[in-house]
Amino acid sequence: MKAIQIRQLSSIKYRFSFALIFLLCCSVAQAKVKGHCSTCHTMHNSQNGSVLIDGGPNQALLRQDCVGCHTGDNGSDNGASVVDGTPFVHYTADVDDYGDAGILGSTLAGGTFHFIDLLPATGHNVAGIDTTEGAGITPPGYNSGLPDAAGIIPGGGNWTDQQITCAGTYGCHGNHNTDNQFIAVRGGHHQGVNGEKVEPETNTSPAASYRMLVGIAGFEDSDWEYQPDSSNHNQYRGSTTPGQTADQSTISYLCAQCHGQFHSPITNLTEAAGGGSPWLRHPTDYLMENDGEYANYGGVDNNYLPETPLASTKTHNVDIVSTINFNNDSIVTCISCHRAHGSPYYKSMRWNYAGDSSGGLCVNCHTSKN
Numbered sequence: 001m002k003a004i005q006i007r008q009l010s011s012i013k014y015r016f017s018f019a020l021i022f023l024l025c026c027s028v029a030q031a032k033v034k035g036h037c038s039t040c041h042t043m044h045n046s047q048n049g050s051v052l053i054d055g056g057p058n059q060a061l062l063r064q065d066c067v068g069c070h071t072g073d074n075g076s077d078n079g080a081s082v083v084d085g086t087p088f089v090h091y092t093a094d095v096d097d098y099g100d101a102g103i104l105g106s107t108l109a110g111g112t113f114h115f116i117d118l119l120p121a122t123g124h125n126v127a128g129i130d131t132t133e134g135a136g137i138t139p140p141g142y143n144s145g146l147p148d149a150a151g152i153i154p155g156g157g158n159w160t161d162q163q164i165t166c167a168g169t170y171g172c173h174g175n176h177n178t179d180n181q182f183i184a185v186r187g188g189h190h191q192g193v194n195g196e197k198v199e200p201e202t203n204t205s206p207a208a209s210y211r212m213l214v215g216i217a218g219f220e221d222s223d224w225e226y227q228p229d230s231s232n233h234n235q236y237r238g239s240t241t242p243g244q245t246a247d248q249s250t251i252s253y254l255c256a257q258c259h260g261q262f263h264s265p266i267t268n269l270t271e272a273a274g275g276g277s278p279w280l281r282h283p284t285d286y287l288m289e290n291d292g293e294y295a296n297y298g299g300v301d302n303n304y305l306p307e308t309p310l311a312s313t314k315t316h317n318v319d320i321v322s323t324i325n326f327n328n329d330s331i332v333t334c335i336s337c338h339r340a341h342g343s344p345y346y347k348s349m350r351w352n353y354a355g356d357s358s359g360g361l362c363v364n365c366h367t368s369k370n
C-alpha cells in the first residue's frame with residue numbers, strides 16, 4: 001500500500017518535470033539528449049533551500065532515475081512524447097493500447113514494462129518498476145559462460161538471489177562491471193550515435209553500441225519503432241551460423257549472455273555444428289531459407305513484417321530491409337517472438353501464442369501451418 005502511494009506521488013512529480021523539460025527543448029527525435037542542462041540535471045539537489053528530489057541526490061546530478069525519465073505515453077500530444085525525444089518503455093495504466101502485436105499504439109521496439117505492473121507479470125521484472133514478482137530468479141537457461149564484448153558475464157557468472165536491473169551487473173544496458181546503473185551507461189545519453197556503429201564486436205562503449213547494449217550492433221530507427229511498418233524499423237544484427245561464438249554482436253547474443261542454453265542447439269550438432277531439423281530448441285541466429293512454407297513470409301512480395309522481425313548480417317551502411325531476399329536478411333532471432341521489456345502475453349511473447357489455438361503469428365514464417 002505504502003509503495004503504491006509513493007509511486008503515485010512520484011509519477012506526479014515526473015509529469016511535472018516532463019512538462020518542464022519539453023517546454024524548454026526537444027522537437028525532433030534523435031539519439032542524443034539536448035536542451036537546457038537544468039531540465040535534467042540539478043547541481044546541488046536544492047532549490048530555494050528545499051530539497052529537490054526526496055531520497056536524492058541521484059548519480060550524474062540527475063533529477064530523475066532511469067524509470068522516472070522513461071515512464072510516459074509515447075503518443076501523447078502534450079510534448080512529453082517520443083516525438084519530442086524521450087523513448088518511454090514503461091507506459092502508464094491509462095495507455096494500455098498494445099493491441100494484437102504492439103505495432104499500432106504506444107509500444108516501442110522493446111515492448112513495455114507496463115505489463116509487469118500487473119499479475120502475472122509478463123516481461124522482465126526490473127528493479128524499480130516490478131511490484132509484484134521479482135527478486136531472486138536466475139535467468140532461465142543461464143549458462144554462465146557467455147561474456148559481453150568487454151569480457152564480463154552479466155551476473156558475474158554466478159547469478160544468485162538478484163533482481164534484474166535496467167543497466168549494470170544484473171542489467172541489459174551498459175557495462176556489466178558495475179552495479180551502478182549510471183556509471184554503466186555513462187556517456188550513452190550525450191554521445192549516442194543514431195544509426196550505424198563501428199567495430200561493434202570490440203566496442204565496449206555504451207554510446208557506440210546499439211541502444212547502449214554493450215558490443216551489440218544494429219541500425220537504430222530514429223523513433224525507436226514507434227508505430228513501425230515494413231520500411232520504417234530497426235535493423236537487427238543476426239548471424240547465419242548458429243552457436244555462441246560465430247558473431248557475438250547479434251541481438252540474440254545479447255539474450256544469450258543470460259539465457260545461453262536457449263541460443264544453442266548444444267547436443268544436436270549437425271549442419272556445420274549449428275544443429276538442424278529436427279531441432280531440439282527453436283533455432284535463432286539461423287537463416288530462414290527461400291524454400292517451402294518460409295518462401296511466403298510477408299506475402300508474394302516478401303515484405304518485412306515488423307510484428308515478427310528478422311535480422312540481417314549487414315547492419316552497417318545499408319538501407320534498412322523493406323523486402324527480404326533470403327540471402328542474409330531473413331535470420332530468426334529471440335525477438336522475432338519475444339519483446340525484450342514486456343508485453344501483455346505469456347512469457348513476453350509479441351503476440352498471444354499461449355491463448356490462441358491457431359498459434360497467432362507463428363504462421364508469419366510457418367505459412368503452411370496457417
Ligand code: HEC
Binds near residue numbers: 035041187
Ligand atoms: C534530456 C536530459 C538531459 C539534458 C538536457 C542534459 N543532460 Fe547531461 N546527462 C543526462 C543523463 C540521462 C545522463 C546520465 C547517463 C549517461 O551518461 O548516459 C547525463 C550525464 C551527464 C554527465 C556525466 C556523463 C558524461 O556524459 O560525461 C555530464 C557531465 C552532463 N550530463 C552534463 C550536461 C550538461 C553540461 C548539460 C547541458 C549542456 C546536460 N548534461 C544536459 C541527461 C541530460
Ligand code: HEC
Binds near residue numbers: 066189
Ligand atoms: C534525465 C532523463 C533521463 C534519465 C535519468 C535516463 N534517461 Fe535514458 N534517455 C533519455 C532521453 C531524453 C533519451 C533519448 C535521447 C537518447 O537517445 O539519448 C534517452 C534514451 C535512452 C536509451 C536509448 C538510446 C538510443 O540509442 O536511442 C536507452 C537505452 C536509455 N535511455 C536507457 C537509460 C538507462 C538505463 C537509464 C538509467 C541509468 C536512463 N536511460 C536514464 C532520458 C533519460
Ligand code: HEC
Binds near residue numbers: 139254259349
Ligand atoms: C542481464 C540478464 C538478462 C538478459 C541480457 C536477458 N534476460 Fe531474459 N530474463 C532474465 C531474468 C533474471 C529472468 C527471470 C526473472 C524475470 O522474469 O524478470 C528473465 C526472464 C525472461 C523471460 C520470461 C519472462 C516472463 O514473463 O516470465 C523471457 C521470455 C526472457 N527473459 C527473454 C529474454 C530475451 C528475448 C532477451 C534478449 C532480448 C533477454 N531475455 C535478455 C535475465 C536476462
Ligand code: HEC
Binds near residue numbers: 279287288363365
Ligand atoms: C521469424 C520466423 C519464425 C517464427 C516467427 C517462428 N518460426 Fe519456427 N522456425 C523458423 C525457421 C526458419 C525454422 C527452421 C527451419 C529449418 O530447419 O530450416 C523453424 C523451426 C521450427 C520448428 C522445428 C521444425 C523442425 O524441423 O525441427 C518448430 C516446431 C517451430 N519452428 C515452431 C514454431 C512455433 C510454435 C512458432 C510460434 C511460437 C514459431 N515456430 C515461430 C522460423 C520461425
Ligand code: HEC
Binds near residue numbers: 263338347
Ligand atoms: C519461435 C518463437 C521463439 C523464439 C525464436 C524464442 N522464443 Fe523464448 N519462448 C517462446 C515461447 C512460446 C515460450 C513459452 C514457453 C513455451 O511455449 O515453450 C518461450 C519462453 C522463453 C523463456 C521462459 C522460460 C521459462 O523457464 O519460463 C525464456 C527465458 C525465453 N523464452 C528466452 C528466449 C531466448 C533467449 C531466445 C533466443 C535465444 C528465445 N527465447 C527465442 C518462443 C520463442
